[in-house]
Every structure is written in C-alpha cells, then in structure tokens.
Amino acid sequence: KxxxxxxxxxxxxxxxxLEANIDDQSAESLAPVLDLLxxxxxxxxxxxxxxxxxxxxxxxxxxxxxxxxxxxxxxxILKHTATVGVRYQTMGRTIMxxxxxxxxxxxxDIRVKIVNYDDLEKYSPEFDDCLxxxxxHDVALNQVYLAVYQSMPESGLS
Amino acid sequence: KxxxxxxxxxxxxxxxxLEANIDDQSAESLAPVLDLLxxxxxxxxxxxxxxxxxxxxxxxxxxxxxxxxxxxxxxxILKHTATVGVRYQTMGRTIMxxxxxxxxxxxxDIRVKIVNYDDLEKYSPEFDDCLxxxxxHDVALNQVYLAVYQSMPESGLS
Amino acid sequence: KxxxxxxxxxxxxxxxxLEANIDDQSAESLAPVLDLLxxxxxxxxxxxxxxxxxxxxxxxxxxxxxxxxxxxxxxxILKHTATVGVRYQTMGRTIMxxxxxxxxxxxxDIRVKIVNYDDLEKYSPEFDDCLxxxxxHDVALNQVYLAVYQSMPESGLS
Amino acid sequence: KxxxxxxxxxxxxxxxxLEANIDDQSAESLAPVLDLLxxxxxxxxxxxxxxxxxxxxxxxxxxxxxxxxxxxxxxxILKHTATVGVRYQTMGRTIMxxxxxxxxxxxxDIRVKIVNYDDLEKYSPEFDDCLxxxxxHDVALNQVYLAVYQSMPESGLS
Amino acid sequence: KxxxxxxxxxxxxxxxxLEANIDDQSAESLAPVLDLLxxxxxxxxxxxxxxxxxxxxxxxxxxxxxxxxxxxxxxxILKHTATVGVRYQTMGRTIMxxxxxxxxxxxxDIRVKIVNYDDLEKYSPEFDDCLxxxxxHDVALNQVYLAVYQSMPESGLS
Amino acid sequence: KxxxxxxxxxxxxxxxxLEANIDDQSAESLAPVLDLLxxxxxxxxxxxxxxxxxxxxxxxxxxxxxxxxxxxxxxxILKHTATVGVRYQTMGRTIMxxxxxxxxxxxxDIRVKIVNYDDLEKYSPEFDDCLxxxxxHDVALNQVYLAVYQSMPESGLS
Ligand code: NI
Ligand code: NI
Ligand code: NI
Ligand code: NI
Ligand code: NI
Ligand code: NI
Ligand code: NI
Ligand code: NI
Ligand code: NI
Ligand code: NI
Ligand code: NI
Ligand code: NI
Numbered sequence: 001k002x003x004x005x006x007x008x009x010x011x012x013x014x015x016x017x018l019e020a021n022i023d024d025q026s027a028e029s030l031a032p033v034l035d036l037l038x039x040x041x042x043x044x045x046x047x048x049x050x051x052x053x054x055x056x057x058x059x060x061x062x063x064x065x066x067x068x069x070x071x072x073x074x075x076x077i078l079k080h081t082a083t084v085g086v087r088y089q090t091m092g093r094t095i096m097x098x099x100x101x102x103x104x105x106x107x108x109d110i111r112v113k114i115v116n117y118d119d120l121e122k123y124s125p126e127f128d129d130c131l132x133x134x135x136x137h138d139v140a141l142n143q144v145y146l147a148v149y150q151s152m153p154e155s156g157l158s
Numbered sequence: 159k160x161x162x163x164x165x166x167x168x169x170x171x172x173x174x175x176l177e178a179n180i181d182d183q184s185a186e187s188l189a190p191v192l193d194l195l196x197x198x199x200x201x202x203x204x205x206x207x208x209x210x211x212x213x214x215x216x217x218x219x220x221x222x223x224x225x226x227x228x229x230x231x232x233x234x235i236l237k238h239t240a241t242v243g244v245r246y247q248t249m250g251r252t253i254m255x256x257x258x259x260x261x262x263x264x265x266x267d268i269r270v271k272i273v274n275y276d277d278l279e280k281y282s283p284e285f286d287d288c289l290x291x292x293x294x295h296d297v298a299l300n301q302v303y304l305a306v307y308q309s310m311p312e313s314g315l316s
Numbered sequence: 317k318x319x320x321x322x323x324x325x326x327x328x329x330x331x332x333x334l335e336a337n338i339d340d341q342s343a344e345s346l347a348p349v350l351d352l353l354x355x356x357x358x359x360x361x362x363x364x365x366x367x368x369x370x371x372x373x374x375x376x377x378x379x380x381x382x383x384x385x386x387x388x389x390x391x392x393i394l395k396h397t398a399t400v401g402v403r404y405q406t407m408g409r410t411i412m413x414x415x416x417x418x419x420x421x422x423x424x425d426i427r428v429k430i431v432n433y434d435d436l437e438k439y440s441p442e443f444d445d446c447l448x449x450x451x452x453h454d455v456a457l458n459q460v461y462l463a464v465y466q467s468m469p470e471s472g473l474s
Numbered sequence: 475k476x477x478x479x480x481x482x483x484x485x486x487x488x489x490x491x492l493e494a495n496i497d498d499q500s501a502e503s504l505a506p507v508l509d510l511l512x513x514x515x516x517x518x519x520x521x522x523x524x525x526x527x528x529x530x531x532x533x534x535x536x537x538x539x540x541x542x543x544x545x546x547x548x549x550x551i552l553k554h555t556a557t558v559g560v561r562y563q564t565m566g567r568t569i570m571x572x573x574x575x576x577x578x579x580x581x582x583d584i585r586v587k588i589v590n591y592d593d594l595e596k597y598s599p600e601f602d603d604c605l606x607x608x609x610x611h612d613v614a615l616n617q618v619y620l621a622v623y624q625s626m627p628e629s630g631l632s
Numbered sequence: 633k634x635x636x637x638x639x640x641x642x643x644x645x646x647x648x649x650l651e652a653n654i655d656d657q658s659a660e661s662l663a664p665v666l667d668l669l670x671x672x673x674x675x676x677x678x679x680x681x682x683x684x685x686x687x688x689x690x691x692x693x694x695x696x697x698x699x700x701x702x703x704x705x706x707x708x709i710l711k712h713t714a715t716v717g718v719r720y721q722t723m724g725r726t727i728m729x730x731x732x733x734x735x736x737x738x739x740x741d742i743r744v745k746i747v748n749y750d751d752l753e754k755y756s757p758e759f760d761d762c763l764x765x766x767x768x769h770d771v772a773l774n775q776v777y778l779a780v781y782q783s784m785p786e787s788g789l790s
Numbered sequence: 791k792x793x794x795x796x797x798x799x800x801x802x803x804x805x806x807x808l809e810a811n812i813d814d815q816s817a818e819s820l821a822p823v824l825d826l827l828x829x830x831x832x833x834x835x836x837x838x839x840x841x842x843x844x845x846x847x848x849x850x851x852x853x854x855x856x857x858x859x860x861x862x863x864x865x866x867i868l869k870h871t872a873t874v875g876v877r878y879q880t881m882g883r884t885i886m887x888x889x890x891x892x893x894x895x896x897x898x899d900i901r902v903k904i905v906n907y908d909d910l911e912k913y914s915p916e917f918d919d920c921l922x923x924x925x926x927h928d929v930a931l932n933q934v935y936l937a938v939y940q941s942m943p944e945s946g947l948s
Binding site for chain 4: 654655656657658659660662663664666667679681684686687688689690691714
C-alpha cells in the first residue's frame with residue numbers, strides 16, 4: 001500500500017499552545033500549577049527541563065488549550081507562576097475518534113477506550129479504572145492490565 | 159468570578175522563535191553560544207536535552223528574538239554552532255507591564271521589579287542586585303532575598 | 317501483611333558502576349559507544365543529560381559491569397570517548413530469578429520471560445521476538461503484545 | 475575564615491539508595507510508584523530521564539531509604555514496577571538539625587522550619603501549610619510566602 | 633560589520649512539525665519509531681523528556697517532515713505509538729547550501745560536507761564514512777576525524 | 791587482542807561524591823553555586839533534572855571533591871543552597887596521566903593536552919585557549935580547533 005493513497009476520515013481542530021520559561025520559582029511552588037491548569041480546562045500541560053543563560057537549570061511550562069480559553073488561562077499562569085510573560089501559537093490537531101466499551105474482569109468492570117483512524121484500531125484500558133481496581137485488590141497495576149487484555153475479544157472490539 | 163468575564167489590559171507583541179538541533183558539536187564548544195546570543199540582542203535563549211536518531215544524546219537550541227533580527231541572529235547561529243539549518247516560527251506574547259522601585263536593606267539598595275496584569279501584582283527583586291550584594295557581604299543569596307522581602311511594604315507597592 | 321515480615325528468596329550479586337562526564341565530544345560520535353559497550357559485555361549502559369560548569373549541556377555515561385571486567389571496560393571507555401578519567405563504585409544487586417516459556421500466537425511463537433520474587437510473579441514478552449513478529453506481519457508492536465497476552469494462560473504460568 | 479578550620483556540629487546517618495532502570499512500563503503506570511514508596515516510608519524517591527541501548531527514552535527510579543527497610547522496599551519496587559532487578563548502595567548523610575516555629579500571617583498560622591549547621595541558620599516555610607493557606611484564600615502561593623517572610627523577625631529566629 | 637547590513641543568499645523552505653505526548657507506552661516499544669519514521673522520509677525525529685500531569689515521566693515525540701507527507705506520517709505515528717492525537721504546525725527553515733568533497737586519509741577516502749552562508753564556510757566529515765573507517769581499522773572515531781582534518785587543505789575548500 | 795590480557799599503567803585515586811536534591815530554590819538562585827563550588831576546589835560539579843514527589847520538576851546537585859574537603863564543601867552547599875542535607879559516598883577513579891604541548895597556529899599559540907593509557911594516546915586542545923583565540927580574532931571556535939588539528943603533527947605527539 002503506497003502511503004500517499006491512504007484515505008483517512010478523522011476529527012481535527014485547532015488548539016492554542018501557551019509557553020513560559022520559569023527560572024525564578026522553586027520546584028515545590030511550581031508543581032501544583034499542572035493540576036490547577038488541568039482542573040480549569042487545559043487540554044494538557046507539562047514541564048520540560050531547560051538550560052538557560054547564566055547556567056540556570058530551569059523549567060519550560062507548556063499548556064495546550066482551546067483558543068477561547070486564552071485570556072483565562074494566561075491569567076492563571078501569570079497568577080500562579082513567577083513568569084512575567086506568556087508566549088503562544090496556534091497548532092492544528094488530528095484526533096482519532098473514540099468510544100468506550102466495558103470489559104468484565106476478575107478485578108471488576110474496566111472501561112476500555114477504542115480509537116480509530118483509517119484502518120487502524122487501538123484499545124486503551126482506562127488508567128483511572130485500572131488504578132482504582134489495583135488499589136482495591138492490592139495487586140500491581142500490571143495484573144489488572146493483563147486481566148483486561150485477557151478479557152477483551154481479540155477482534156470485533158467496536 | 160467566572161474566568162471568561164475577566165477584563166485584562168496588557169502589552170503584547172510578536173516574537174520569532176529560532177531552533178536548531180545540535181548533534182555534531184561538543185558541549186564545551188556549544189556553551190558560549192547562549193551568552194553570545196544574549197549579548198547580541200536575543201530576548202531569551204536556552205538548551206533542551208533531546209534524543210535523536212542513532213541514539214544520539216543531542217541538544218536543541220531555542221532562541222527568541224525580535225522578528226527584525228532574524229537575518230543577523232540566524233547568521234550568528236550558523237557561524238557559532240555546527241548546525242547547517244535554522245527553523246523558525248512566529249509566536250504572540252502577552253507581557254505584564256513592569257516598573258521598578260528601590261528597596262533599602264541592610265545589604266544596601268536593591269531594585270524590585272513590579273509587574274501588573276488585571277488585578278494581579280507581582281514583585282521580583284532584581285537578581286543581579288541581590289547577587290552582587292550577597293557577594294559583597296559574603297552571605298547566601300537567600301539572606302539578601304529575605305532582607306528585601308522584609309523591607310518591602312506589604313501593600314501599596316506601586 | 318506487615319512489610320518487615322516478608323521472607324524472600326532471591327539471587328544477588330555485586331556489580332561495578334563506571335561513570336564519566338562527557339563535555340568535549342559530539343553527540344553523534346558518542347552515540348555508538350552504548351552499543352559497543354553492550355557488545356563487549358556491559359550489563360547495561362545509558363546516557364543522562366547533565367548541566368556542567370560554564371553552562372555546558374553535557375552527558376553523563378553510566379556503565380554497569382561485572383567487577384572482573386573493570387580493566388577491559390575502562391579501556392574501551394577511554395578509547396572510544398573523549399573523557400580522561402573514569403570513576404567507579406561497587407553496588408549490590410537483587411535479581412528476580414527468571415525462566416522462559418513459549419507462547420503460540422497468530423503472529424508466531426513468542427518467548428515470555430517469567431520472573432519470581434517471594435510471592436510475586438511477573439511476565440514479560442521478549443521484546444526482540446515481538447519486534448521481529450511485528451515487522452514480519454507489518455503490524456504495530458502493540459498488536460503483537462496484545463496477542464501474546466491473550467494467548468497466555470491467566471494463571472499457572474510457571 | 476579558612477575553610478578547613480570550621481568546626482561543625484551536625485547529625486549524620488547512613489541511608490540506602492535503591493535504583494532501577496525502567497524501559498518496559500508506561501509513564502502512566504510508573505507514576506503512582508513515587509507516592510506509594512513515600513507512603514511506605516521512603517526518605518525520598520525520584521525519576522531521572524535516561525537514554526538506554528536501542529534508543530530507548532527510559533526512566534531511572536531512585537529511592538532513598540533507611541537500611542532496615544531494604545527488603546520491604548525492594549519488594550514494593552519489584553511488585554509495582556516492571557523491573558526485574560534492583561541495585562543498591564550505602565551513602566552517608568549530613569543533616570542539619572531542625573526545629574519549628576509558628577508564624578502568624580494574614581493568611582493564618584504557618585509553620586516555619588529552622589535548620590542550623592555551624593554558624594548557618596536557614597528558614598523554610600512549610601510548603602503544605604502555605605499551599606493550604608493559598609487555596610483557602612484563593613491567592614497565589616507566592617503571596618503566602620511573602621506574608622510569612624514579612625511576619626518573621628529578621629534575626630533571633632531560634 | 634553591522635549585523636543588519638549583511639547580505640545573505642540561502643536556500644529556504646517550509647516544513648511541518650508533528651508532535652505527540654506519549655505517556656501510555658513503554659520506552660522499549662517507543663524506541664523503534666524514530667528509525668521507522670526516518671526510513672519513511674521524515675527530515676528529522678527526536679524524543680524530549682517531559683513531566684506530565686499526575687507525575688508521569690513521559691516523552692514528547694517531535695517529527696519534522698515535508699508538508700506533503702502529513703497524512704502518511706500522521707498515519708505512521710498513530711499506528712506505531714499509543715497516542716490518540718497528533719498536533720502540527722508549519723515552520724520556515726533557513727538552510728545552508730551544501731556540496732561534498734572527498735578527502736584521502738590513511739584510513740581511506742572520507743567525504744566532507746561543505747556548507748556556505750554569506751561569508752561563512754563550514755566543513756563536516758561525513759559521520760557514516762568516519763564510523764565505517766573507524767570500525768574497519770579498529771581505531772577510535774576521533775582518530776579518523778583527526779586524520780580528515782589533517783588531510784584537508786586549510787583554505788580553498790570549495 | 792583479548793581484553794583481559796591488557797596491561798595498563800595509570801594513576802588512580804579516591805574521590806568523594808556529594809549530592810543534594812533541590813526543590814525549594816529557584817533556578818536563578820541555584821545557578822551561581824556551580825562556579826562557587828568550582829572556585830573553592832571542587833573537582834567537578836553539575837546539575838541533573840529530576841522529577842520528585844508531588845510532581846516537582848527539581849534538580850539534583852552532584853559535586854565531586856577530594857575527601858579531605860568534605861567538611862568545607864558540605865558547609866558551602868548548605869550555605870548557598872536551600873537543601874537541609876547532603877549525602878555522600880566514596881568512588882574510585884582511574885585517570886589518564888597528562889602533559890601539555892604548545893601548538894603554533896595562525897590564531898596564536900594553543901596548548902594541547904596529551905593523555906595516555908596503555909597503548910592509547912588522546913589529544914585535547916585547551917578549551918580556554920581556543921575560546922580566547924576565537925574571540926580575539928572574531929572567528930568561530932570551530933575555526934580555531936581546525937587550525938590546531940592541522941598544526942599538530944599526526945604522530946609522535948608526546
Ligand atoms: Ni475541552
Ligand atoms: Ni474488585
Ligand atoms: Ni529588545
Ligand atoms: Ni552592602
Ligand atoms: Ni555477564
Ligand atoms: Ni508470523
Ligand atoms: Ni524514617
Ligand atoms: Ni486564613
Ligand atoms: Ni525530502
Ligand atoms: Ni582503510
Ligand atoms: Ni585538587
Ligand atoms: Ni591571535
């Protein structure tokens with residue numbers, strides 16, 4: 001199959017990426033910002049280690065948001081971090097459409113996310129379900145994932 | 159307070175971000191480039207650790223500049239690093255307006271940057287002033303920062 | 317179950333850890349060293365990003381070896397990297413005893429490593445077998461792993 | 475003051491450092507291990523990004539413990555991560571003796587840790603107290619820290 | 633020479649940058665993706681260590697491609713990694729025109745890439761040639777590079 | 791040549807490695823510590839990015855010293871960083887004996903370090919000499935290195 005001839009049907013949208021370099025705030029005071037941003041509607045947020053001028057072992061904060069949330073999320077970043085500026089740009093995004101099934105395992109019911117793109121189909125046991133089940137039964141996460149895989153039909157997942 | 163109703167007044171501008179992946183130059187020869195770029199007008203410059211093809215533990219150089227400086231800064235990157243190409247994109251930037259006050263401490267006068275955005279006000283003792291004072295009095299930087307915080311009025315900073 | 321009362325039976329040995337900081341060699345020339353050391357008997361070898369004096373974005377090389385190989389491995393590091401010194405220390409090591417089973421899947425036979433420790437039992441499909449099968453059948457690695465998990469008995473693996 | 479003539483009085487103890495390289499487990503399944511280890515008595519635990527053989531972007535787990543906890547903590551690491559081995563070594567540790575004071579601020583009472591070593595005295599507002607106060611009053615963490623610094627006496631902290 | 637007066641003649645083009653954050657896939661299963669993408673026409677591809685929500689020590693995959701390859705490369709990323717979405721943006725690129733010369737050394741013929749930009753001229757011995765020569769003669773890579781440098785004319789390289 | 795039969799003559803010594811995890815200090819205030827420690831006799835000092843409990847993007851400080859300097863260097867770390875403890879261990883070290891030659895180039899005299907181990911001989915132009923020459927003649931560092939390589943005799947360096 002030649003790559004250029006694939007026909008794909010997929011969702012797509014535009015996101016806004018916000019960034020700030022942080023060199024004047026401690027790691028412990030910066031840490032709660034990720035959860036705070038996710039709780040306020042960020043699509044994703046993460047830290048990257050960077051090495052700045054004057055040998056500073058600093059952190060880059062990246063936040064992906066719906067463009068409509070720019071003003072509100074910029075406010076939160078400026079309020080809760082030490083940065084005095086936030087830079088931004090627009091990115092396109094290709095997203096695999098998704099739906100869920102529920103799989104019965106010896107550790108209880110676990111949701112499995114099914115995503116599709118062209119002829120691809122991928123499955124992903126819901127992490128939060130697996131973690132809750134692992135804690136409830138005092139087993140390793142891995143045990144729960146194995147149980148889910150073994151309880152899923154090999155084909156016809158949709 | 160609902161996030162979408164905030165009214166903010168702020169400065170904004172456009173910057174250009176230049177990037178290059180460096181896998182054919184030693185760390186010691188790459189290191190002076192950050193200062194050299196900052197001394198020639200870069201707004202910021204930093205290294206990020208990346209893992210490239212063929213298991214190369216390489217470095218990404220990122221430089222933020224005024225768009226008018228693109229040709230000159232590209233020249234400097236090509237001259238002083240081993241890269242054979244520089245990629246670039248434009249980003250918007252939200253900046254907190256700033257002004258300075260001077261705070262008298264037992265370690266001498268220290269400038270404090272005051273930045274504002276909507277109802278936010280943040281203070282930031284000038285790092286270079288604090289470092290100079292710490293060295294002059296042979297105390298830890300932390301001691302100087304504490305003295306500045308204790309010498310600042312708690313409110314009415316502007 | 318109180319932690320301190322667990323009784324474990326396990327293998328243990330002593331290894332030697334060699335380290336060198338590299339700031340005077342390019343990423344592309346350093347990269348082949350990992351394979352070279354693994355091919356000559358290193359137990360493991362890896363790079364870590366570090367930030368050295370003078371703002372150098374450098375790399376720490378760590379190599380774990382059998383103590384009897386110290387002289388030979390030190391020679392290889394000194395020959396194939398730019399470092400002028402190698403530091404070392406001894407570490408103990410707790411190892412889970414392991415054996416293999418073979419699992420038949422629709423992508424062919426795949427070995428699965430079974431490791432034990434106290435009441436723990438973990439399984440790990442052999443990566444190289446899975447990668448070879450994925451390439452041979454032009455499917456994602458993930459598909460092969462799923463097939464292995466679904467072809468393994470849920471219990472009684474040993 | 476010549477460095478070698480300093481006389482210091484300090485606490486000291488021995489710790490055990492456990493390490494494992496993780497290349498066969500997802501980030502989301504590895505993440506809960508840090509809290510789990512801390513909750514079971516680890517003195518500290520952290521991840522470092524490493525670059526392993528075959529271009530694997532892997533993670534090194536480091537756990538610092540009381541030597542008496544070795545068997546129990548090794549068990550937890552082997553249970554909750556995919557690693558099949560744990561390496562370890564002993565380290566000495568110099569610790570600054572500590573005590574606490576309570577500082578009254580406009581955001582409520584905040585504990586401040588005071589640590590000493592030779593002629594050094596350092597203060598550290600308790601992070602958890604500050605975070606709780608910041609959330610309770612919907613202000614940035616930074617505001618709380620500033621209030622603590624301004625409510626502390628500049629000298630005679632002990 | 634004032635920077636803004638430089639006249640440069642150079643190649644330039646547009647590239648597309650694809651990115652995905654990976655937190656639900658092991659390092660060993662992610663590793664082969666770099667080679668796979670390079671083999672299918674990616675201009676460059678690399679991993680960056682990132683720290684995501686819930687304390688996940690994750691990896692960002694970045695792939696630079698010709699814009700015409702977007703659909704095919706997106707398909708490969710979605711097939712061979714666990715991500716359910718790929719974000720993208722366009723970047724400009726300044727490239728130094730290049731040509732090759734061949735240098736005769738005591739380790740055989742080695743190609744040297746010569747690149748130019750304005751008044752700059754840089755040389756770069758072909759890594760693959762040097763590595764092959766180093767292996768063939770069982771010497772360190774460094775020895776081969778030194779031989780190339782000593783066999784190149786100091787000026788008039790073009 | 792079989793690896794275990796190599797006979798090597800080399801210098802060796804013992805060093806002390808000091809480490810501290812920093813999560814309660816900004817990057818800008820931590821940065822000057824590397825130079826300060828090097829200026830006070832550290833053999834080497836570097837930062838590593840680490841990911842600690844509670845999602846803290848923190849820094850590990852590592853300092854290598856002569857064992858006799860332990861008390862003085864511990865004092866400096868405790869004074870100039872926010873850490874309340876320093877851990878340490880002894881490591882052995884294999885060092886290549888070194889001497890210097892001076893090479894005349896069109897950019898002036900440059901010292902070249904020559905190191906030996908068994909049948910190995912490596913050369914390393916002194917970085918500080920090369921940087922000074924590059925600045926004095928306004929050329930890229932790379933130009934100076936090339937000039938040094940071309941001015942060195944290919945053999946008989948010692
Ligand atoms: Ni949304
Ligand atoms: Ni259950
Ligand atoms: Ni400017
Ligand atoms: Ni003063
Ligand atoms: Ni062996
Ligand atoms: Ni097959
Ligand atoms: Ni304890
Ligand atoms: Ni209150
Ligand atoms: Ni092409
Ligand atoms: Ni040859
Ligand atoms: Ni010395
Ligand atoms: Ni000169």
